[in-house]
Amino acid sequence: MFELFGKHKQIEADIDEFLDHIVEGGLLFKKGVKFYLDGRKDEFEDRLADLRHLEKNADNLRRRIETNLYTKTLIPEFRGDVLGLLEHSDGVLNQIADTLLEFSVEQPETLEDLNKLKYELAKNAIKASEFMVKAIRAYFRDLATVRDQIKQVNFLREETNRIAEKYKRDVYSRDLRLSHKMHLRYFAVSIENIADDAEDLCDRLAIATIKRYI
Amino acid sequence: MEWLYLASGLFLGISLGANDAANVFGTAVGSRMVRFHTAALIATVFVILGAVFSGGGTTETLGQLGAVNALAGSFTVAFTAGLSVAMMTRSKLPVSTSQAVVGAILGWNFFTGSPTDYNKLAEIVATWFFSPILAGLFAVALYLLAKRFLGTARIHMLRLDAWTRVGLIVVGAFGAYSLGANNIANVMGMFVFANPFDDLVIGGLFGFSGTQQLFLLGSAAIGVGIFAYSHRVMATVGSEIFKLTPLLALIVVLAKSLVLFVFASQGLERLLLSAGLPTLPLVPVSSSQAIIGAILGVALVKGRSNINWSVIGRIVIGWVVTPVIAALMCYVALFFVQNVFEQEVVASVVTM
Numbered sequence: 001m002f003e004l005f006g007k008h009k010q011i012e013a014d015i016d017e018f019l020d021h022i023v024e025g026g027l028l029f030k031k032g033v034k035f036y037l038d039g040r041k042d043e044f045e046d047r048l049a050d051l052r053h054l055e056k057n058a059d060n061l062r063r064r065i066e067t068n069l070y071t072k073t074l075i076p077e078f079r080g081d082v083l084g085l086l087e088h089s090d091g092v093l094n095q096i097a098d099t100l101l102e103f104s105v106e107q108p109e110t111l112e113d114l115n116k117l118k119y120e121l122a123k124n125a126i127k128a129s130e131f132m133v134k135a136i137r138a139y140f141r142d143l144a145t146v147r148d149q150i151k152q153v154n155f156l157r158e159e160t161n162r163i164a165e166k167y168k169r170d171v172y173s174r175d176l177r178l179s180h181k182m183h184l185r186y187f188a189v190s191i192e193n194i195a196d197d198a199e200d201l202c203d204r205l206a207i208a209t210i211k212r213y214i
Numbered sequence: 215m216e217w218l219y220l221a222s223g224l225f226l227g228i229s230l231g232a233n234d235a236a237n238v239f240g241t242a243v244g245s246r247m248v249r250f251h252t253a254a255l256i257a258t259v260f261v262i263l264g265a266v267f268s269g270g271g272t273t274e275t276l277g278q279l280g281a282v283n284a285l286a287g288s289f290t291v292a293f294t295a296g297l298s299v300a301m302m303t304r305s306k307l308p309v310s311t312s313q314a315v316v317g318a319i320l321g322w323n324f325f326t327g328s329p330t331d332y333n334k335l336a337e338i339v340a341t342w343f344f345s346p347i348l349a350g351l352f353a354v355a356l357y358l359l360a361k362r363f364l365g366t367a368r369i370h371m372l373r374l375d376a377w378t379r380v381g382l383i384v385v386g387a388f389g390a391y392s393l394g395a396n397n398i399a400n401v402m403g404m405f406v407f408a409n410p411f412d413d414l415v416i417g418g419l420f421g422f423s424g425t426q427q428l429f430l431l432g433s434a435a436i437g438v439g440i441f442a443y444s445h446r447v448m449a450t451v452g453s454e455i456f457k458l459t460p461l462l463a464l465i466v467v468l469a470k471s472l473v474l475f476v477f478a479s480q481g482l483e484r485l486l487l488s489a490g491l492p493t494l495p496l497v498p499v500s501s502s503q504a505i506i507g508a509i510l511g512v513a514l515v516k517g518r519s520n521i522n523w524s525v526i527g528r529i530v531i532g533w534v535v536t537p538v539i540a541a542l543m544c545y546v547a548l549f550f551v552q553n554v555f556e557q558e559v560v561a562s563v564v565t566m
Contacts, residue, residue, distance in 0.1 A: 008376040015372075073246045075375045077459045082371075140371045212371070214361055214461050 007072055014065045015140065018086065019133045021058040022093045025051055026126040029096045033122040036103050037115040048100050055097040062090050081208035085136060088201040092129050095197050099190040108183050114170060121163045121191050128156035128195040135205055139212070146209045150202045153195075160195035164188045219285040220405065222293035224435040227401040229296060230311055231261070231439020234397065236447035237470065237501045238389035241463030242382040243448040250445050256383060257390040257444075258437035264394025264478075265402075265433035266426050271480040271496030272399035273406055273425070278334050280319040283407040286557035287326070290547045291318040291404040298540040302532065309536050310500030313342065315400045317537030321544025326560040337495045342533055345473050345499040346507025352469035353508035354515045360465055378460050385468045392474035394433050399498045402432035408561070462512060469508040474501060503529060 032047035065086060069079050110118065135149035171184045239253035282288045295314040302309035316338055323330045369377070411424035458466060476482060477499050486493045506529065552559045 005373070005376050008372045012370050012372045075371060076245045076247060078371065142368045144365065214357070214364065214459065 007068070008074065011065060011068050011072075011074065012140075014061055014068070015086075016137075018058055018061045018065060019089070019136060021054050021061065022089055022133050023130055025054050025058070025093045025096050026129050028054065029100050030122055030126050032100045033103070034119060037110055037119055045104065048104050051097050051100055055093055058090060058093055062086050078208070078212065081204075081211065084204060085139070085201065085208065088197070088204065089132065089136060092132065092194060092197045092201065095190075095194050096126070096129065099187075099194065102187070102190060106183070108187050109180060111171070111174075111184070114167060117163065117167050117170070118188070118191075121160060121167060121188060124156055124160040124163060125191050125194040125198075128153050128160060128198040131156060132198040132201055135202055139205055139209055143209055143212055146205065150206055153198050153202045157195040157199040160192055164192040217410065219289040220410070220431065222289045222296060223402050223405055223432060226292050226296045226299075226311065226315075227432045227435025228439035228443070229299065230397060230401060231436035231441075232443035233439075233447060234311075234393055234501045235261075235390070235436075235440040235444040237505045238393060238467060239382075239386050239444075240448045241458050241460060241467075242379075242386060243445075245460050245463075247379050247460045248382055248386070250448065252383070253386060253448070254440050254444065256387050257440050260387045260390035261394035261436050261440070262430065262433040264391035264396075265398035265429040265436075266394075268391070268395035268478060268480065269398035269402075269429045269433075270425070271483070272396055272478050272498045273403040275334065275338065275496050276315070276319060276399045276403040276498065277406060278331055279316065279338065280323045280328060280330065281407045282319065282322050282404045283561040284558045285405070285408045285410070286551055286555075287322055287548065287559035288404040288408050290551050290559060291315070291322050291544055292401075294318045294321065294544040294547050295400075295540050298536060298543055301539065302536055309532055310342075310503055311397065311400045312498040312500050313533060313536040314540040315403070315498070317540030318544040319404065320537065321541035322548060322559070324541070325545050325548040328560070338497050341477060341495060341497040341499055342503070345477065346503045346510075346529075348476075349469050349473045349504040349507035350511030350514075352472050353466055353511035356465045356469055357462075357512050357515055360461070374461075378464060381464045382460060382467075385464055385471060388475070389467050389471035392471045392478060393501055394436070396474040396478035397498050397501065398429050398432055398436075401436065402428045403498070458509070466505060466508040466512060469511070470501060470504040473504045473507075474499060 028047050028051040032044050032051065035041075035044035035047060066083055069075065069082065075082060131149050131152040135146055135153060138146045138149055167188050168185050171181050171188075174181075235254070235257045239248060239257060242248040243250050243253050282291050292315075295311065295318040298314045298317070299309050299311055302314075316335075320330060320335070322328070364374075405428055406425055409424045409428055411427040413424050414422040414427070416422060476494050477497050480496065483493045483496065510526075548559050551557050
């Protein structure tokens with residue numbers, strides 16, 4: 001019996017650690033974008049390296065959780081939902097890391113007067129991913145609050161879309177090269193996708209939560 | 215020869231083990247929450263404990279309905295009850311061993327001219343209707359309690375999974391104990407008045423009555439049925455018929471086990487009597503019908519309107535048809551056993 005509770009506790013800790021990685025990844029992304037916009041390239045690259053390392057760890061952790069859930073035949077009726085949620089949330093972390101990597105590779109020419117708006121965009125998208133993590137944690141522990149967290153994610157996704165639209169309109173209203181405009185739009189879309197992915201996951205989560213009610 | 219007569223009871227025991235253990239551990243094994251060998255071992259040990267230590271009450275009730283007092287008679291009663299269960303199962307009607315045994319005992323009463331206690335019969339028939347309803351009520355109460363508790367307890371899903379596994383094993387053990395206590399009368403009850411075992415005293419300390427030895431043999435047969443045949447039935451119950459989550463299975467099995475327990479426990483009867491409360495009759499009841507009652511209870515309280523009422527209709531048909539077929543078959547078989555094989559099917563005039 002002690003062994004039974006022991007292995008459950010280990011996976012419980014692994015899931016918590018995995019979700020911590022997503023939150024930490026979001027914080028690194030925010031810092032990285034801030035440093036990029038401020039022109040602090042070295043510190044930006046440090047954050048990117050940390051984020052890529054974190055993403056790799058999260059991948060390994062997710063695989064370990066999945067293997068353990070299957071080999072130890074735990075939570076048989078919810079296993080499919082949990083694995084789906086973990087894979088999708090890993091996808092959100094990948095989107096965060098890929099977006100920051102694109103900054104490093106493509107070095108977009110930012111517009112100084114729009115930097116504040118761009119940072120606002122990044123902050124909102126990451127906030128959506130943070131509430132997504134809270135919703136997932138609630139799914140495991142406190143079903144009654146899942147709905148509240150999902151509502152926050154929906155709101156933040158809309159807010160992110162609104163800021164992204166504003167940013168894109170502003171960029172396209174300026175006298176810039178079309179390639180430059182498209183490049184900046186591409187980065188806005190990439191950041192926007194973080195919030196969209198978080199909301200997609202929450203749609204799945206809402207269904208999975210209904211299934212968990214006895 | 216007298217040992218050979220017990221074979222029909224052992225056959226009933228094996229079929230009971232194969233089918234009824236699935237009601238206790240089906241979902242747990244089918245959903246792989248509990249390994250089959252763990253479930254089979256726990257079920258066997260607790261069926262034996264329930265039968266040997268608490269099987270007396272229901273057996274006494276069957277004895278009051280008809281005291282089959284010759285081994286050839288007991289053999290025929292058990293054999294025809296088993297045969298009618300097999301026939302009903304082939305025609306896909308939900309069938310209860312308890313009802314087949316009662317029918318076969320009535321057949322023996324009619325053939326031998328032994329008197330039938332109709333009040334006792336009415337009491338037994340009433341429990342057939344009452345036990346699924348009681349199981350449904352227990353299941354509703356347990357479901358509402360669990361829902362309330364889980365709504366506020368904030369237990370992590372994985373920890374809840376671990377507790378559910380422990381619960382399935384504990385409730386499964388209780389279910390197996392109740393099954394042994396309640397249903398051993400179906401397997402060996404008809405042999406009690408023609409018991410070939412003598413009372414034993416082990417080491418001058420522990421008494422082991424002939425009836426207990428009979429019940430040990432019967433429950434061992436149930437154990438053989440569990441280990442040899444119940445695996446496939448458990449897989450079917452767990453994955454195809456009920457589609458219960460392990461947590462709901464825990465509630466349903468506990469409700470069913472409580473019903474079997476209250477209809478078998480002499481301790482509870484004494485407790486109620488001492489408190490001046492009315493008692494429940496100690497009657498072998500159908501665990502399959504009790505579990506269907508429990509599932510219906512949960513389905514109704516969850517607001518499910520897609521209940522298959524034709525299944526309920528088939529159960530009611532089974533209630534009527536099973537004892538009638540068993541009684542007729544027993545009557546005809548006793549005629550052959552007595553007149554063709556020249557075996558004694560009744561020892562003397564049975565006094566009630």
